[in-house]
Amino acid sequence: MGIFSSIFRSRASPQDRTSGSAYSFYFGSTTSGKAVTERSAMQMTAVYSCVRILAEAVAGLPLHLYRYKDSGGKEKAIDHPLYLLLHDEPNPEMSSFVFRETLMTHLLLWGNAYAQIIRNGKGEVVALYPLMPNKMTVDRDANGQLYYQYTRSNEEAPTMKGTTVNLHPSDVLHIPGLGFDGLVGYSPIAMAKNAIGMAIACEEYGAKFFANGAAPGGVLEHPGTIKDPERVRQSWQSTFGGSGNANKIAVLEEGMKYTPIGISPEQAQFLETRKFQINEIARIFRVPPHMVGDLEKSSFSNIEQQSLEFVKYTLEPWLVRWEQSIHRSLFSPQEKPQYFARFNVDGLLRGDYASRMQGYAVGIQNGFMSPNNVRELEGLEPIPADQGGDLYFVNGNMVKLKDIGAAYGAPAIGE
Numbered sequence: 001m002g003i004f005s006s007i008f009r010s011r012a013s014p015q016d017r018t019s020g021s022a023y024s025f026y027f028g029s030t031t032s033g034k035a036v037t038e039r040s041a042m043q044m045t046a047v048y049s050c051v052r053i054l055a056e057a058v059a060g061l062p063l064h065l066y067r068y069k070d071s072g073g074k075e076k077a078i079d080h081p082l083y084l085l086l087h088d089e090p091n092p093e094m095s096s097f098v099f100r101e102t103l104m105t106h107l108l109l110w111g112n113a114y115a116q117i118i119r120n121g122k123g124e125v126v127a128l129y130p131l132m133p134n135k136m137t138v139d140r141d142a143n144g145q146l147y148y149q150y151t152r153s154n155e156e157a158p159t160m161k162g163t164t165v166n167l168h169p170s171d172v173l174h175i176p177g178l179g180f181d182g183l184v185g186y187s188p189i190a191m192a193k194n195a196i197g198m199a200i201a202c203e204e205y206g207a208k209f210f211a212n213g214a215a216p217g218g219v220l221e222h223p224g225t226i227k228d229p230e231r232v233r234q235s236w237q238s239t240f241g242g243s244g245n246a247n248k249i250a251v252l253e254e255g256m257k258y259t260p261i262g263i264s265p266e267q268a269q270f271l272e273t274r275k276f277q278i279n280e281i282a283r284i285f286r287v288p289p290h291m292v293g294d295l296e297k298s299s300f301s302n303i304e305q306q307s308l309e310f311v312k313y314t315l316e317p318w319l320v321r322w323e324q325s326i327h328r329s330l331f332s333p334q335e336k337p338q339y340f341a342r343f344n345v346d347g348l349l350r351g352d353y354a355s356r357m358q359g360y361a362v363g364i365q366n367g368f369m370s371p372n373n374v375r376e377l378e379g380l381e382p383i384p385a386d387q388g389g390d391l392y393f394v395n396g397n398m399v400k401l402k403d404i405g406a407a408y409g410a411p412a413i414g415e
Contacts, residue, residue: 034200036193038109038134044199046278047189049292050285051108057315058322059101062344063087068337077339081124082330086341090115090128099130103175104318106133108285111177111185114148116167117329125330128173138174138184146183148172175325192284199277221257286314311348319343346377367394 041047063086067077077083090099103113110133118127135151148167177185189196226232282289288306326341356378363369372382372389383389 034197034204036189036197036200038187038189040200041109041189041196044196044203044281046199046281046292047196050282050287051105053287053291054108054285054314054318055101055104057348058104058318058343059097059099061319061348063096063100063341064344065339065341067339080339081126082339082341085125085128086326091118092127093129099128100322102130106130107175107177107185107318107321109187109189110134111179111187111190112136113173113175114150115173117171117173119171123332131172148174170329173325173329175321177321188284192281195277195280195284199281202277223256288314308349311345315345315348319345364393365395367392 042051065077065080065083065086066074067080069075086096088096090096094102099115103115107113112133114131114133114136115128116131117125118129120126131150135153137149137151139147139149141147146169148169148171150165150167151163152165176183177188179185278292279289282292288310290303290306291310323341323343327336327339330341331339360369360374360377364371364374370390370392375382375389
């Protein structure tokens with residue numbers, strides 16, 4: 001009985017194979033009757049838009065490697081081998097943009113992103129290769145140590161024998177999403193499968209409505225008895241059915257009468273339901289509705305603020321996951337106190353041109369920005385140092401309160 005119960009138990013809800021293992025998502029049945037998996041969910045336009053927006057945003061941001069300076073502050077560690085891997089080319093087969101876009105897509109759909117770390121004889125990282133999260137299992141051995149088990153397919157490694165490979169945690173860059181045990185993340189698609197399933201059902205209903213609806217739509221009335229009603233129905237459908245035959249002129253014979261029928265309240269409500277489901281999916285990924293095409297509550301006065309909130313409250317948590325996972329997995333214990341990776345989001349936080357120029361003017365006049373600091377932010381060539389490009393200026397018309405009148409020979413306040 002125990003064997004059969006394990007075979008026929010429900011497999012549509014979240015489950016862990018063992019403590020700390022990867023998430024299993026099988027058939028994905030939903031209350032709407034539509035099967036939802038990570039791949040089928042991407043056929044929903046709202047899911048595809050949210051995943052693409054977040055994946056391209058993370059992939060398009062500059063990712064730099066920095067080191068702490070002994071004198072304070074930081075500088076780009078261009079000479080470090082990891083700088084080229086993270087910023088330009090993680091492996092000979094893909095660019096940094098494609099690599100980060102792929103891993104971010106995995107993270108959004110499966111809740112985890114994995115990459116195999118290739119090291120040389122010195123222990124230095126020389127390449128990073130993405131791994132499919134649905135083929136990865138995170139588990140513990142008899143000693144309680146974590147290990148990663150990856151199931152290979154013949155398409156991935158046709159020259160290698162064996163179907164599974166055990167990887168040490170030091171050989172895997174693992175970026176987990178929101179999870180329950182702190183080790184692996186759970187798929188957002190699986191957690192919200194009912195909402196996504198309802199959106200798929202609404203989209204399918206709308207497609208069938210326009211595919212099967214006859215235009216003009218209504219009821220054909222005949223004063224007598226029709227010998228072959230099916231033939232009449234098929235003839236009408238082939239002539240006037242579908243959106244391609246809309247607005248054709250109907251010619252009725254034998255005293256037939258056509259009575260048009262309007263859209264039922266249920267069909268009208270369908271449009272509102274489908275619109276709500278799009279916002280529901282945007283809410284799952286915390287993407288502002290205006291970024292997926294819903295401009296109902298957006299205007300010229302708040303669209304910029306919504307974009308800034310997207311960077312602060314949507315992108316930043318994902319970027320922190322990336323930065324801390326990179327720091328934990330790619331640096332040696334000796335390098336961790338000295339090096340760190342950071343995404344540059346300054347370009348996304350900048351306002352319009354006039355606002356930027358006004359902010360730069362305030363920075364230069366108050367001495368916390370030099371002209372070359374501003375030119376670097378704007379992507380311009382620096383001014384030579386002998387021409388004052390690296391100087392810091394302070395507006396000289398401001399004095400301390402107690403020195404008012406001192407320039408005119410008056411005693412200072414309090415004397």
